[in-house]
Amino acid sequence: MTDVLVIEDDSDIRGLIVSKLRRLGCVVREAATGETGLVELRQVPDLLVLDVLLPGIDGWEVLRRLRADPATADLPVLVVSIERPSSTPGLEPGRFLPKPFVARAFEDAVRGLLGASFDQER
Amino acid sequence: MTNAERLRLGVAVGSAVALLVALARRAARATTGPLEHVATTVDRLRDDREVRADVHGPAQIRALATAVNRLADENQRSAQERAEIVQRLEELDRQKSEFVSTVSHELRTPLTSIIGYLEMLQDGDAGAMNDEQLELLAVGQRNAGRLLALIEDLLTLSRIESGQLRRDVTPVDVATLVSGVADELRPRVSGRNLALVIEAEPAVVHGDREHLERVLFNLVGNALKFTPAGGRVAVTARREDDEVVLAVCDSGIGIPADEVAHLFERFFRASTATQRAIPGTGLGLAITELLVQQHGGRIEVASEVGVGTTFTVRLPAPDREVAA
Numbered sequence: 001m002t003d004v005l006v007i008e009d010d011s012d013i014r015g016l017i018v019s020k021l022r023r024l025g026c027v028v029r030e031a032a033t034g035e036t037g038l039v040e041l042r043q044v045p046d047l048l049v050l051d052v053l054l055p056g057i058d059g060w061e062v063l064r065r066l067r068a069d070p071a072t073a074d075l076p077v078l079v080v081s082i083e084r085p086s087s088t089p090g091l092e093p094g095r096f097l098p099k100p101f102v103a104r105a106f107e108d109a110v111r112g113l114l115g116a117s118f119d120q121e122r
Numbered sequence: 123m124t125n126a127e128r129l130r131l132g133v134a135v136g137s138a139v140a141l142l143v144a145l146a147r148r149a150a151r152a153t154t155g156p157l158e159h160v161a162t163t164v165d166r167l168r169d170d171r172e173v174r175a176d177v178h179g180p181a182q183i184r185a186l187a188t189a190v191n192r193l194a195d196e197n198q199r200s201a202q203e204r205a206e207i208v209q210r211l212e213e214l215d216r217q218k219s220e221f222v223s224t225v226s227h228e229l230r231t232p233l234t235s236i237i238g239y240l241e242m243l244q245d246g247d248a249g250a251m252n253d254e255q256l257e258l259l260a261v262g263q264r265n266a267g268r269l270l271a272l273i274e275d276l277l278t279l280s281r282i283e284s285g286q287l288r289r290d291v292t293p294v295d296v297a298t299l300v301s302g303v304a305d306e307l308r309p310r311v312s313g314r315n316l317a318l319v320i321e322a323e324p325a326v327v328h329g330d331r332e333h334l335e336r337v338l339f340n341l342v343g344n345a346l347k348f349t350p351a352g353g354r355v356a357v358t359a360r361r362e363d364d365e366v367v368l369a370v371c372d373s374g375i376g377i378p379a380d381e382v383a384h385l386f387e388r389f390f391r392a393s394t395a396t397q398r399a400i401p402g403t404g405l406g407l408a409i410t411e412l413l414v415q416q417h418g419g420r421i422e423v424a425s426e427v428g429v430g431t432t433f434t435v436r437l438p439a440p441d442r443e444v445a446a
Contacts, residue, residue: 010231010235012232013235013238016234016242019242082227099230099234100237
């Protein structure tokens with residue numbers, strides 16, 4: 001089973017993302033802040049879906065810290081945000097999806113990041 | 123008169139004249155010194171608002187120095203006031219941009235949920251929907267889309283005005299640009315019996331690819347939107363002297379002559395569009411014009427109701443820019 005962690009502070013948007021991931025057959029863990037997200041990341045998921053504008057530690061800082069940790073340095077990350085980043089420091093290997101997004105774009109991004117193994121698993 | 127008497131008189135007159143000359147010289151020195159000082163002070167005031175004239179010398183010069191100083195005081199005060207006003211306006215402008223940006227963010231967050239959950243309903247994630255339910259849902263989705271377009275346009279406009287819009291200037295081939303935008307818009311043509319014709323010669327402009335795409339996307343998108351079935355939209359690009367000329371010509375509903383001048387005003391919508399209830403934010407052309415101007419270009423429009431409209435964008439060719 002594909003394990004996905006979602007860090008998103010808006011509970012409705014988090015619910016939306018979680019339900020789409022579940023429909024794709026993923027096992028989903030949720031965090032509403034960067035801090036709790038970092039705790040959840042100790043158990044390394046297959047994919048991280050990350051919001052940027054978070055209370056406390058923001059998404060870019062979460063990304064910076066997880067890239068600095070050898071355990072999560074190569075973790076695929078899908079950044080989902082309102083604000084398109086001017087540059088994407090540490091986003092590789094990762095992708096950016098602007099909000100609002102349509103289901104198709106989200107699913108394509110998730111598939112793209114999880115690669116062939118995800119499709120075979122399905 | 124004896125000789126001795128004549129001599130005394132001569133000496134007396136000579137002494138008197140000498141005394142008068144000496145007195146006159148002294149008086150002149152007493153006048154010109156302070157006068158020159160006042161003149162120098164006025165000169166120095168051009169570079170330094172804080173210098174003042176010393177008030178000394180004859181009464182008239184003192185009065186002049188005092189008047190100059192008063193004028194300098196007033197000038198300094200109004201310069202400070204002007205600087206404060208400029209500062210206040212700059213701060214207000216910054217606050218306005220920040221406000222628009224914050225509001226746009228705050229609006230897009232709930233819109234993400236609205237659009238996302240409506241889509242889930244439409245996709246049948248919560249069970250199959252009947253035709254009537256789908257129809258009602260489509261109204262909600264269409265309006266969520268309108269709101270999103272409005273927010274995006276407002277944010278873009280605010281960014282352009284505050285100079286915050288990122289610009290990445292590279293050589294851009296307009297033929298590639300035109301075909302890219304046409305490919306993106308072609309789905310809007312299918313099933314509507316519209317012809318989208320491209321005649322683009324390779325020509326390079328220096329500009330931000332994304333912004334130029336937006337200009338063309340807005341113009342071609344408008345042309346397709348305002349052209350009824352059976353019509354034709356032609357996009358041409360060519361080099362013309364020292365300009366690269368992009369033209370979008372449609373056989374659409376047209377714009378009344380007295381409205382053409384208002385087309386680039388924000389929120390203005392042509393009556394021919396509103397009468398037919400063709401949706402739009404009224405911001406697209408305002409954004410388009412600003413983006414064209416940022417590239418050193420200009421945009422022209424020619425239109426006739428019931429015949430069609432042509433928008434022409436003229437951008438400077440790169441070699442002209444170098445020459446200028």
